[in-house]
């Protein structure tokens with residue numbers, strides 16, 4: 385089974401500069417959801433028809449073939465543009481729309497099986513939706529067999545009351561599809577070549593057309609507007625939350641938990657409310673994440689606690705405690721049992737096992753060993769206004785409160801820095817560095833002032 389996915393449309397109703405099919409549902413472009421479902425249903429090849437914003441779609445989507453539909457003359461015309469890719473094909477072609485991201489591979493698989501079993505020339509998936517506005521309506525014969533599909537804009541008031549709609553998911557006999565397509569006309573309300581007209585043409589040729597109904601209309605939602613995008617996002621996230629809970633993750637309040645489709649979480653991890661887990665984030669077992677955490681493209685070990693924090697594109701080991709109020713920025717690697725708390729920012733740094741950054745630090749461009757204790761308010765001075773420099777800190781280093789470590793600088797193993805120091809020179813192993821003005825007490829100063 386091979387697949388054609390239609391993704392060339394402008395998405396006019398989205399009112400967006402971004403091609404519609406690249407808008408994300410649960411953190412993944414809707415077109416990617418469609419491709420993933422097709423592959424998991426056993427599709428061996430996906431040809432994506434692109435047009436509007438074609439370059440961007442090609443950049444963002446991989447593992448498929450593309451054909452260009454230079455002018456968007458309708459869904460039927462879009463499929464015809466893919467004809468050359470299927471020269472001589474005589475098996476099943478599945479056609480999907482890039483703007484229906486909610487169906488599962490499982491549903492597609494059943495649908496394809498039904499098509500093959502019925503030996504139909506074409507099969508279309510249908511569903512009954514609460515609001516059919518915008519969809520093509522399924523018109524059936526008195527005996528319940530398929531008669532035709534009427535687009536919303538072409539439908540009369542009687543047809544508009546029908547709530548059984550075309551889900552935009554089809555299977556065709558390849559040869560019959562491309563034959564019939566050449567006979568599709570554009571004499572309709574939109575002046576477009578409609579793919580659903582192929583079904584009517586094949587039927588009038590005496591071919592068997594199957595309209596397969598699914599109860600689960602949530603899987604067939606087509607996204608043409610931002611309101612539908614929000615609806616799809618909600619459905620996808622609910623599905624994701626249920627999947628995770630089924631696999632042994634506790635979600636305290638699914639309604640305020642936003643987990644992207646690709647996120648992985650280990651058993652016995654608890655997700656507290658107001659938490660956003662985004663992109664390709666992977667979280668280990670027995671963690672406590674949130675409340676109020678945003679983790680994007682993060683790798684997190686086991687037994688990690690993270691509350692009130694924003695962490696992105698970084699790696700965190702086992703038993704780490706983060707927060708409250710922590711910002712972990714890209715290219716940071718935090719080893720096991722590190723503690724990072726209260727108003728700390730770490731960027732482009734490596735923090736060794738068991739080190740503590742408990743309050744008010746900025747650590748940027750720093751390689752820190754294990755067992756260090758960094759005092760409150762200590763910072764790496766990594767930027768001179770033009771260039772960034774690294775700070776190197778060995779194992780078991782103690783940095784006193786409110787110290788500035790002016791990079792490039794090295795603090796060797798066991799070094800101590802006195803509170804309030806501005807360190808501009810390397811500190812050898814086990815030395816104490818004091819770099820601040822000595823205190824002078826002026827005796828009787830206040831009496832003289834009076």
Ligand code: UD1
Nearest residue numbers: 390391392393456457458459462482483519520550552606
């Ligand atoms: C389409 C169907 C409708 C169905 C609905 C399901 C047609 C004529 N109508 O309507 O029966 O109920 O989907 O969601 O097929 N596209 C192209 N090239 C074009 C036009 C569209 O590639 O020239 C692509 C779009 O990018 C989109 C898909 O085809 O991914 C569907 O097009 P859209 O304009 O959204 O059709 P609908 O009005 O939703």
Ligand code: MG
Nearest residue numbers: 483606607608
């Ligand atoms: Mg649509």
